[in-house]
Amino acid sequence: MSFLEKLHDISCFIFDVDGVLTDGSVHVQEDGSLLRTMNIKDGYAIRHAVDKGYAIFIITGGKSTGVQSRLVNLGIPKENIFMAVQEKGKLMSELLKSKKIDPEKAVYMGDDIPDYAPMRLVNLPCCPKDAVPEVKAVSQYVSAFEGGKGCVRDILEKVMRVQGNWNEVDPVNF
Numbered sequence: 183m184s185f186l187e188k189l190h191d192i193s194c195f196i197f198d199v200d201g202v203l204t205d206g207s208v209h210v211q212e213d214g215s216l217l218r219t220m221n222i223k224d225g226y227a228i229r230h231a232v233d234k235g236y237a238i239f240i241i242t243g244g245k246s247t248g249v250q251s252r253l254v255n256l257g258i259p260k261e262n263i264f265m266a267v268q269e270k271g272k273l274m275s276e277l278l279k280s281k282k283i284d285p286e287k288a289v290y291m292g293d294d295i296p297d298y299a300p301m302r303l304v305n306l307p308c309c310p311k312d313a314v315p316e317v318k319a320v321s322q323y324v325s326a327f328e329g330g331k332g333c334v335r336d337i338l339e340k341v342m343r344v345q346g347n348w349n350e351v352d353p354v355n356f
């Protein structure tokens with residue numbers, strides 16, 4: 183099945199954080215805590231997807247209450263956010279079962295080696311433009327946007343557009 187055909191079936195998105203929802207850089211503060219940067223356009227698309235009833239899950243090896251708050255504020259349920267995950271493939275298998283997610287209808291977007299295993303478990307694995315080569319090799323779709331620079335919005339918007347769920351605005355009459 184082609185990428186475009188698969189877009190019609192998607193009802194669930196699973197995103198990594200560092201390098202996908204962020205550009206992968208962290209500002210290390212004196213106390214050892216880390217500051218990340220997220221993208222407002224990604225945020226808009228996440229909120230819109232939640233409003234339209236899509237299921238969104240977060241699986242990250244990192245741990246940050248700030249990241250969690252931001253994502254909860256965008257409408258992602260706290261119980262859908264998994265942090266400090268050591269083995270993403272294992273967690274993903276459990277998640278598919280416990281939340282009764284149909285892998286045929288799921289997108290996973292990751293950028294690095296820890297994402298390789300969970301990506302193999304879904305029908306539509308994808309990645310940002312600056313993902314590592316191993317991840318690109320198993321991605322059905324490589325976004326034209328980099329991590330933290332709109333790749334999340336890109337895949338959300340593509341799915342919602344083909345399903346008629348995107349906020350279409352008429353640029354002439356807007």
Ligand SMILES: [Mg+2]
Nearest residue numbers: 198200201293
């Ligand atoms: Mg990552």
